[in-house]
Amino acid sequence: MTFIHRTAAFPTTPASTQQALTPQLLTRIRSEFSEMPGLRLTLQQARRLLNLDTFTCAAALSVLEAAGFLATTRDGAFMLADQSVI
Numbered sequence: 371m372t373f374i375h376r377t378a379a380f381p382t383t384p385a386s387t388q389q390a391l392t393p394q395l396l397t398r399i400r401s402e403f404s405e406m407p408g409l410r411l412t413l414q415q416a417r418r419l420l421n422l423d424t425f426t427c428a429a430a431l432s433v434l435e436a437a438g439f440l441a442t443t444r445d446g447a448f449m450l451a452d453q454s455v456i
Contacts, residue, residue: 389426391433399430400439403450410447 389395399420403409411419417427431448434440441451 389423391426391429395422395426395430396433399434403440403448407450407453410443410449412445412447416448 399416402419413424413428413431416422416431417424420427422430431440435442435448435451438451440448441453442448
């Protein structure tokens, strides 16, 4: 019987599969929402559209929400913050 020890080669956290949260990624997400002002996406929809893992996508959307660029609807969708009053 062989046992696999958790090492750097076999991490226990999903960090090794996460994509980088870069300024370029945030700019790309801003562009998507700016080019389609009525766009409302759930986390999973945004993840698929942007081809991101769940952790990176959630972090990016949270950063943009904290910056006041995005707002969250009652049903959990993300949209442009200035459109949320409509």
